[in-house]
Amino acid sequence: MAENVTSFPASIDYNAPESYSNIDDDLPPIEPVVGEPPAPLEILAEQARAREVESEKEKQAPRPPTRRRRLRKPDVSRLATQLYTISHLIFFSILGTLARLGLQALTAYPDDPVIFHSIWPNFAGSVVIGFLAEDSNLFCDGAGQAPRPTRPTDEAEQNTNRNRNSPNTSSSNNGTTQAKQLPNQIIAVINKKTIPLYIGLATGFCGSFTSFSAFMRDTFLALSNDLPSVGSSPPRNGGHSFLALVAVPVTTVSLSMCGLFLGAHIAIALRPWIPAIPRRRGIFLDCAAVLLGWGCWIGAVLMSIFPPVGHSDWRGKVTFALVFAPLGCLARFYVSLMLNRRVATFPLGTFVVNIVGTGVLGMAWDLSHSSTAIGGGGVIGCQVLAGIQNGFCGCLTTVSTWVSELASLRRRHAYVYGGASIFAGFAVMVAVMGGLRWSDAFEPGACA
Secondary structure, eight states: OOOOOOOOOBSSOBOOOGGGGGOOSOOOSSOOOOSSOOOOHHHHHHHHHHHHHHHHHHHHSOOOGGGOOOOOOOSBOHHHHHHHHHHHHHHHHHHHHHHHHHHHHHTOOTTOSOSOTTHHHHHHHHHHHHHHHHOOSTTBOSSSOOOOOOOOOHHHHHHHHHHHHSTTTTTOHHHHHHHHHHHHHHHHHHHHHTOHHHHIIIIIIIHHHSOHHHHHHHHHHHHTTOSGGGTTSOOOOHHHHHHHHHHHHHHHHHHHHHHHHHHHHHHHHTGGGOOOOOHHHHHHHHHHHHHHHHHHHHHHHHHHHSOOTTOTTHIIIIIHHHHHHHHHHHHHHHHHHHHTTTSTTSOHHHHHHHHHHHHHHHHHHHHHTOHHHHGGGHHHHHHHHHHIIIIIIHHHSOSHHHHHHHHHSOHHHHHHHHHHHHHHHHHHHHHHHHHHHTSTTOOTTTTO
16 A cells, blocks of 8 residues: 655645646655555546546535635736746746856866866756755745655556456555545645745756757767867877767766756655744745846846946856847747647757757857858857856757756667657758868857
8 A cells, every 4th residue: 555645735836837737857766665566647637637526526416515615816927926936937047057157167177187178067966956956945935855756666666556457446445545536635746846946946947057059059069079088188099089079978868867866865765854944935926037137138138238347258158148148048948838738758859959959059150260150240149149158058059958858768768859859969960060070161269
């Protein structure tokens, strides 16, 4: 008999759009340990629909007046929820971009043992998303731990198939217990997905902290022998180039997946000491996000237009990236809402933004390595191209959500999704960047 779980309300009752259920940053990577394997979520959903039919019949039947309930009106309106969500995404995308650029600068030093610096932000962002996905205290009222959704397992799938063929499936104790558990699990997922602060942290900060397009760029540069630490090395044979090509994806995916589970383990270890965010403080944070998010974005635009005297290089290193970062983050968020649930076993939204962002970064890289393409843009043109690569493309693409989806999919679906993402991203890089790199138009110092 599976253990009973009790749900607790989210810190604030938001009137979020139904499309927010398409967010893929909330599935915990660590499966709960119970007496019996959990049933797949799609099977539990079928049981939920059956319970809805039963509840409709109960509603039609006469009931005592004392048992009637009035539906609670959401604390926050639909428009305010969307405004808070956008503001959190803007603010945390700026923070995530600063964290990514800062960590890359800190990990670039003489005799660096890791020659591609995108690996550290991808690892660190995966740790944070693993912690947020596994945590069950921060976004509750403090009454207790909220239940966590379960993920499908092969053994659970076999048990479910046997139950389907059994004539007494609906009356089995296991099926009844799982059906009772489902509403609590769904409530836990929906509550988390409707909280703008959680969306800002998971989708905004972690998604902008990590970058799939930078990962694909480093994969191509490893193949072409253009990584910063080895750019002056002599030409190598094709076998060594193949080993360099394989090293970047294997290292990045392995460390990012390890970071995801490490963050989840940290959340489990710290669960007794993690406090809940009170209702009043949650409202205060939402209002502060409106001021900070839009204020920081406007400030980045003004600093790009009017840089401090003697510090015009800030535009190429930071401020232009901060101007383009919210655009990429918001585009990724809304594309994911529209496409992620089109194919249950293949998160199409994340796949599309990762591949499109990779292509845009490849084109910006081409322009920054061709003085003919830059034309009269000069320094400003190079700084804008750097901002597009580090800001827009870095926030449009994500590794943290990608590895979270890989961990939540069944094994065969995860291999198909992960392999297709890497293959398509690298193919785009070869098509976009390879044409210039292996031609006479390539100029390494065009935007040095």
